[in-house]
Amino acid sequence: MILLLITLVTALPTFYHTTDEINEKINSLVAKCPKLHKQSQGEDLYTISMRHQHKKLSLIIFGEHARELITVELAYHFLKDVCQHQRQLNFIMVVNMNPGSRRYVEQGHYCLRESVNGVDINRNYDINWKHNVNHREQTSSGDYPFSEPSSSLVRDLLKQNNVHTFMSIHSGTSAILLPYAYKRERAYDPSQKAKEAKKICKGCLLGGASEQLKYTADGASLDYAYDVAQVEESYTLEIYRLLDRYSYNEPETSYSEFVQNKHKAQITAKDMECFNFFNPDEHSEYREVLQRWSEIINILM
Numbered sequence: 001m002i003l004l005l006i007t008l009v010t011a012l013p014t015f016y017h018t019t020d021e022i023n024e025k026i027n028s029l030v031a032k033c034p035k036l037h038k039q040s041q042g043e044d045l046y047t048i049s050m051r052h053q054h055k056k057l058s059l060i061i062f063g064e065h066a067r068e069l070i071t072v073e074l075a076y077h078f079l080k081d082v083c084q085h086q087r088q089l090n091f092i093m094v095v096n097m098n099p100g101s102r103r104y105v106e107q108g109h110y111c112l113r114e115s116v117n118g119v120d121i122n123r124n125y126d127i128n129w130k131h132n133v134n135h136r137e138q139t140s141s142g143d144y145p146f147s148e149p150s151s152s153l154v155r156d157l158l159k160q161n162n163v164h165t166f167m168s169i170h171s172g173t174s175a176i177l178l179p180y181a182y183k184r185e186r187a188y189d190p191s192q193k194a195k196e197a198k199k200i201c202k203g204c205l206l207g208g209a210s211e212q213l214k215y216t217a218d219g220a221s222l223d224y225a226y227d228v229a230q231v232e233e234s235y236t237l238e239i240y241r242l243l244d245r246y247s248y249n250e251p252e253t254s255y256s257e258f259v260q261n262k263h264k265a266q267i268t269a270k271d272m273e274c275f276n277f278f279n280p281d282e283h284s285e286y287r288e289v290l291q292r293w294s295e296i297i298n299i300l301m
Contacts, residue, residue, distance in 0.1 A: 015283045016069060018106050019044075019099055022076050026095060033083040043149040044099040047092055047157070048079060055090040056164035058301045059157055059231075061221065062094065064121040064150070065113045066101035068171040070240050070279045070289060075169075077290040078297060089301060092157055097121055097150040108264045111253035111274035113138035115148055118255050122168070123217065124151040125224035128182040132218070135255035141219055154221060158229035165301060166225035166234045169293075171278045172250065175205035175212060175238040176296070179227065181220040184210045191233060197296045209236055235300060239293045242277050251277055 012018065017025065026048065030036045037049050051057075062075040075095040082089060096102060100116040101109075114120050118135055119142040126145035133140050146152040158166070176194055179187035186208030190198075198206045205212040209222060226234035251273045280286045 012069070012106055013281060013283075013286075015286055016073060016279075017076065019072075019096060019103050022072060022096065025076055026079060029079055029083050035088075036079065036083065041094075041149075041153050045094065045096070045150055045153055047094055047153075049092045050082065050089050052088050052090040055088070056232075056301075057161055058089075058091040058165040058167065059154070059161070059163045059225075060091060060093045060167045060169065060297065061097050061150075061154060062169045063096045063098050063102060064168060064221070065170060066098045066105045066115075067110055067113050067274055068278045069102070069105060069275075070171050070286070071169045072096050072102065073286070074239060074290055074293055078294045081294050087298075089298075091301065092161065092163075094150065094153065094157075097154075104258065104262065108267045108271055109258050109262075110267070110271040111251060112255070112258050113253065114140060114255050115150075117142070117148065118259075119148050121148050121151050122170075122221055123219040124148050125155070125219045125221050125228075127219060127224040127227055129219040136252075138253060138255050139217075140255070145219065151221070155224070155229075158225060158231070163225070163229065164232050166221070166229070166231045167297065167300065168221045168225075168236045170236060170238050171240040173205065173213070173238045174201060174203060174241040175236070176201065176300075177205070177209040177212060177222065177236040177238065178207060179209065179223050179234055181209040181217040181223050181236070183216060184208075186211055187226055187234075193233075193300055194235075197299045200292055200296055200299075205238075233300070237293065237296065237300075240278065240280060240289050 030038045063072040120139045123141045129145045210216045222236045225231045
């Protein structure tokens, strides 16, 4: 079937931010909020941290999958909220785990999930890792664990810090997910904090990742943080679900389509299908998602 070509590539919806805009705004926040600290990690990666000696440390990562633009938007919104309300928290945050691919998504490659190297970052951790090349579903593992700079950064942050709570932020459904992703088994029952968070997210799934999503995933950050780094609590938060998600399958995509057409001239109907599946396209819903999940992150920390 020939896909309808919709329009010349245009900017993102005006309420979204490009990677450069996010970086500029976060630099401004760090300049205004002395308790926020930015540290470059190379390869266009950086961390933002706030330390509080009397609170348990959280590590939060955003944007492992580039097409899930709303997750990086949440990182900025959360930091803005922390700054505006002068919150006293203890966290390390990786704002954008997949900056190279996100820049292409901003140009209209709205279906691109993997890194520019053709690796699903959330299959690249050394926990039940299995070599897999699947560019059709964009779940390729990489040639070896931690082949990606961002996954190796997360490994190092977990090793170097006494992290109590780990969170990986995604979109595509609405859920508060616990280990395990790689096997149909729940590592532990939801904590009271998780139950409180679910009250804010009515209709959210809550439980083991593979149990709730009905599929297994090897090499996921959720499981690595819990099983290998041995954090006390590990979560994958799925922050946005298209209204008819449970009766509507994820759009079929392919990394090879991106490779063959990196310099996109037009956005197709399929591109827009991907954008709308993973990201709210109305400003009111966008704001609601960011406010709700900022609150949930605060509860889970």
